Amino acid sequence: xxxxxxxxxxxxxxxxxxxxxxxxxxxxxxxxxxxxxxxxxxxxxxxxxxxxxxxxxxxxxxxxxxxxxxxxxxxxxxxxxxxxxxxxxxxxxxxxxxxxxxxxxxxxxxxxxxxxxxxxxxxxxxxxxxxxxxxxxxxxxxxxxxxxxxxxxxxxxxxxxxxxxxxxxxxxxxxxxxxxxxxxxxxxxxxxxxxxxxxxxxxxxxxxxxxxxxxxxxxxxxxxxxxxxxxxxxxxxxxxxxxxxxxxxxxx
Numbered sequence: 001x002x003x004x005x006x007x008x009x010x011x012x013x014x015x016x017x018x019x020x021x022x023x024x025x026x027x028x029x030x031x032x033x034x035x036x037x038x039x040x041x042x043x044x045x046x047x048x049x050x051x052x053x054x055x056x057x058x059x060x061x062x063x064x065x066x067x068x069x070x071x072x073x074x075x076x077x078x079x080x081x082x083x084x085x086x087x088x089x090x091x092x093x094x095x096x097x098x099x100x101x102x103x104x105x106x107x108x109x110x111x112x113x114x115x116x117x118x119x120x121x122x123x124x125x126x127x128x129x130x131x132x133x134x135x136x137x138x139x140x141x142x143x144x145x146x147x148x149x150x151x152x153x154x155x156x157x158x159x160x161x162x163x164x165x166x167x168x169x170x171x172x173x174x175x176x177x178x179x180x181x182x183x184x185x186x187x188x189x190x191x192x193x194x195x196x197x198x199x200x201x202x203x204x205x206x207x208x209x210x211x212x213x214x215x216x217x218x219x220x221x222x223x224x225x226x227x228x229x230x231x232x233x234x235x236x237x238x239x240x241x242x243x244x245x246x247x248x249x250x251x252x
Contacts, residue, residue: 003064010034011059011154015051015083017044021246022088023238024080024113025052026099028224029122029167030142032059034154036096036226042235048242049088053080055102057163059154062139066160070170077102081111090114092242096226097122097196098167101174104204108177115184115245117238119225120193123171123200128164136161146194146223153227178204184212186241188225188234195223214241 011032023043025036033040033052040050055076057068077093084091092115095103100118107116131140139158147153185208189201198217205215216237221228 005060005064007054008032008059008154011054013052013054013080014040015049016040017047017049018087019047019049020089021047021242022049022051022084022091023242024077024084024091024093025050026077026080026093026095026102027052027055027058028097028099029163030058030065030155030159031096031224032154034059035224036094036099038231039094039226039235039238043239046239049084051080051084053077053083055099062156062158062160065156065163068163068166070166070173073098073170074102074105077106078111081106081113090246092117092246094238095119095121097223098170101170104178104181104208105170105174107181107183108174113183115186115241116181117186117188117241118201118204119188119234120190120196120223121187121200121204122167122196123175123204124197125164125167125171125195126197127195128168131161131164133161133165140164145227147228148192148220148222149227149229151224151227153224175207178207179209181209183210184241184245185210185214186237187213187215188218188237189215190218190221190223190225190228190230193223212245
């Protein structure tokens with residue numbers, strides 16, 4: 001019998017709003033929906049249906065996290081998409097860090113999203129790439145969240161090495177398929193990011209197959225930009241993008 005771990009208070013999935021256009025919000029690696037809740041509430045206030053799933057193994061206990069894989073995290077996002085699809089005409093995926101990587105991976109597999117908004121897309125994580133997984137510790141100490149302003153983020157204090165390896169596998173499997181992604185894409189990235197090099201977003205802009213694409217630099221945030229100074233900028237740019245392409249979807 002598998003152990004059932006309680007969800008950390010505040011780390012729960014959330015659903016907001018009742019609009020015909022959906023925004024699927026995906027948090028990053030070792031994070032929870034709490035890190036994207038503030039932007040989700042603002043999207044809902046503008047009339048969109050918002051759902052933020054809690055990726056499997058996140059926000060409970062590090063032992064549950066240790067037992068999960070990138071495929072489990074992808075399935076969590078697929079399930080979230082299906083939940084919105086039952087009540088929305090079109091769905092846009094907003095992904096923070098690994099959440100963006102998951103969104104890109106699913107789009108490459110044909111998930112029928114109307115568009116993608118990436119925030120500091122994790123297409124390289126140098127700290128993990130430098131590890132030799134054959135002899136590194138089972139648990140890696142997690143540094144403080146990379147946020148410029150004082151802010152709280154729910155994370156585990158330690159990251160299982162096997163999960164870090166799964167994140168790198170996800171990246172390696174996603175990058176070769178970026179050119180196949182044709183849906184409109186907005187790429188948001190921080191000028192200063194101590195987790196994912198900003199060059200990842202430059203590479204994404206050059207590589208992705210979408211003809212409708214735009215890149216925007218966030219000047220006053222670090223990696224977890226959804227909890228940082230540029231939060232309102234993220235909301236503004238995302239809403240403009242979603243409103244533009246959801247209108248195109250409705251008019252054909």
